[in-house]
Amino acid sequence: MASRHRALADAERRGIWVLRGLSGLALALAVLSLTVAAGGVRPALAYGAIGLVLAGPLVRLAVPARRWVRPPDRRFLVLAGVVAVVLPVVAAVVTAGG
Amino acid sequence: MPELAVVAVAAGAGVAAAAGTAMGAGGAVLLVPALLIAGVDQTAAAAAGLLTVAAGCTAAGPRQIRQQLVNHRLAVTLEVMASTGAILGAVVAGFLPAVVFAYLLAAVLLFTAATTFLRGGMRNLPEPSLGHDALGEHAGGLGGAYLLTDAVVPYRAARVRLGLALSAVAGTVAGLTGTSGGFLKTPIMSEIMHVPVKVAAATTTLASGLTAVAALAVYLPRGALAPTWGAAAVGGALLGGQLGAWLQQRLPPVVARRSFAALLLVIALGLLARS
Numbered sequence: 001m002a003s004r005h006r007a008l009a010d011a012e013r014r015g016i017w018v019l020r021g022l023s024g025l026a027l028a029l030a031v032l033s034l035t036v037a038a039g040g041v042r043p044a045l046a047y048g049a050i051g052l053v054l055a056g057p058l059v060r061l062a063v064p065a066r067r068w069v070r071p072p073d074r075r076f077l078v079l080a081g082v083v084a085v086v087l088p089v090v091a092a093v094v095t096a097g098g
Numbered sequence: 099m100p101e102l103a104v105v106a107v108a109a110g111a112g113v114a115a116a117a118g119t120a121m122g123a124g125g126a127v128l129l130v131p132a133l134l135i136a137g138v139d140q141t142a143a144a145a146a147g148l149l150t151v152a153a154g155c156t157a158a159g160p161r162q163i164r165q166q167l168v169n170h171r172l173a174v175t176l177e178v179m180a181s182t183g184a185i186l187g188a189v190v191a192g193f194l195p196a197v198v199f200a201y202l203l204a205a206v207l208l209f210t211a212a213t214t215f216l217r218g219g220m221r222n223l224p225e226p227s228l229g230h231d232a233l234g235e236h237a238g239g240l241g242g243a244y245l246l247t248d249a250v251v252p253y254r255a256a257r258v259r260l261g262l263a264l265s266a267v268a269g270t271v272a273g274l275t276g277t278s279g280g281f282l283k284t285p286i287m288s289e290i291m292h293v294p295v296k297v298a299a300a301t302t303t304l305a306s307g308l309t310a311v312a313a314l315a316v317y318l319p320r321g322a323l324a325p326t327w328g329a330a331a332v333g334g335a336l337l338g339g340q341l342g343a344w345l346q347q348r349l350p351p352v353v354a355r356r357s358f359a360a361l362l363l364v365i366a367l368g369l370l371a372r373s
Contacts, residue, residue, distance in 0.1 A: 012163055019159040023336050026156070030333035034104060034326065046325035049332045050149065054314060056156025057307030061170065063163060086312075090185055 015063030019056060026052035104330045106136070107146065111334035112341075114147075115154035119342025120349065121358040122299025124280025124306040125150045125335070128361075131368055144277075145323040148310040150335040151278045155307025157339025158300075158346075165347060166234035167300035169242055172255055172293070176286075177305045179262045180269030180279060184309070187273020199274055200369050206271075207366035210285045215359035220351055222294045224249030244297050246351070253294050261291040278306035278313075281365060284358065295355045299346060 026049045033045035110129050118125025126147030133143035162168050228243060228250040235242035241254035255261065264286045272279030280302045287298035317323065323331075349357065 016160040016163055019156060019163070023157050023160075023340075026153070026332055027336045030329040030336070033329040034108075034333065043325035046329035046332075050318065050325075050328045053149065053153045053156050053332050053336070054311050056159060057152055057304065057311050060155065060159045060163070060168075060304055061174075061308060063170075090181075 012063060015059060018059050022052045022056050022059065026050075104326060107133075107327055107330040108334035111146070111150040111153070111331040112338035113334075114150050115157070115335035115338030116342040116345065117361060118151065118280065118306075119154045119158045119303050119339045120299070120345040121342075121354065121361055122280055122284035122295075122302035123358070123361055124278040124302070124310075125154050125338075126277040126306075126310070127275070127281045127365055129331075130275075130277060131365075131372065135372075141317070141322045142324070142327065145314065145317040146327055146331045147277060148314050148317065149323065149328060149331045150338075151280070151306050151310040152314065153332050153335035154339035154342060155303050155310070157336045158303055158343035161340070161343040161347065162300045162303065165245065165300075166242075167244055167297055167346075168304050169235040169240065169255075169293070169297055169301050170304065171235055172240050172287070173301045173305040173308075175240065175258075176261065176265040176283065177308060179265040180272065180283065180305070181309070181312075183266035183269025183271075184273035184279070185269075186266075187270035190270075190274070194274070200372065203271060203275070204366045204369045207281070207362045207369070210282070210289070211359040211362035211366065213289060214285055214362070215356055220294075221292050222251050222253045224251050228252060242297070244294060246296075251294060253292070253297065255287075256292040257290055261286055264290060272309070278309045280306040281362060285362075288355070295351050295358070296346060296349075299354065299358075 029045045029049035029052070033042050033049060037045050110132050111125075114125040114129035114132075117123060117128060126144070129150050130143045130147040133146060134140065138146070224246060225243075226249070230245070230250065232243045232250055232252070233245055239254065240258060241252070243250050243252040245251075265283065268279045268282035268286060271282055283302045283305060284295070284298045287293040287301060288295040291298075293301070318328075346354070
């Protein structure tokens with residue numbers, strides 16, 4: 001039990017540092033894009049910042065995966081996770097198309 | 099683009115992300131109307147709003163994970179229904195006159211603001227027998243425990259079926275408005291399902307972030323948002339999201355609930371004024 005708690009804490013700690021890294025790097029790229037960058041570098045930095053930010057919520061969804069290790073929870077994680085990400089894409093496609 | 103406009107977008111995104119993260123309102127519902135009033139076209143405003151939500155979610159993540167405030171299982175469960183509703187909303191958007199929709203939405207917001215503001219006390223009380231090892235979401239159910247000052251407060255989602263049905267309605271509204279619908283998801287969790295408002299707000303921040311990422315995957319490749327606007331929104335929202343998570347940790351539940359009610363009131367009045 002103690003090792004399980006330790007594994008969960010380690011996973012959360014790693015997730016926190018990944019998110020901090022994403023946020024810090026995205027902020028740096030955004031600031032560089034708006035201040036010192038010029039020409040074609042400017043949009044490249046901006047899109048880099050946007051891409052890093054978009055990865056954040058997906059990392060947040062993955063962080064507690066270690067917590068859901070029991071079979072019913074694992075099945076739930078896979079099904080609901082896929083549906084929760086795929087369905088909004090369908091909604092956005094319908095919205096953008098309409 | 100004039101530098102003043104970039105600063106205004108960054109500042110607007112910062113304020114929207116701070117308020118949205120602290121109170122679980124997403125943030126797009128605050129930024130999008132402001133950009134529309136400023137003359138930004140609807141698609142770019144929606145993309146900037148969704149980007150603000152995703153950035154706020156990313157920035158608030160470390161603090162919310164460390165505090166074990168987020169119930170991921172609850173977020174994903176409700177998001178399935180909300181996303182289904184969002185598809186329905188997108189389909190019926192063309193059939194509902196904008197003014198009728200605005201009045202309906204304003205009525206829902208005013209009712210939610212009133213019930214949220216008038217409710218006194220706390221539903222979920224601290225349990226002295228629980229230690230810090232009970233914190234976080236509990237596997238196998240839609241419950242958990244969170245830390246309120248030094249006390250551990252257990253909770254369990256109630257009226258799950260009603261919450262799921264209303265999440266579908268919230269998703270429909272989100273599909274109609276092009277927002278993440280967080281301003282409805284948080285009151286559904288806290289007022290209908292009796293989830294503590296801090297947990298509800300943090301859980302909504304994650305759910306709204308996922309919705310925003312999926313929607314942006316469609317908007318951005320179509321060139322809906324100029325990169326300079328995107329960088330400004332990302333920069334402002336990352337700072338605002340951290341501020342919002344910091345505020346969320348410090349606000350007492352009653353103050354958080356009443357602040358959220360005030361925010362809903364402002365949004366409703368803004369909607370009525372626009373329509």
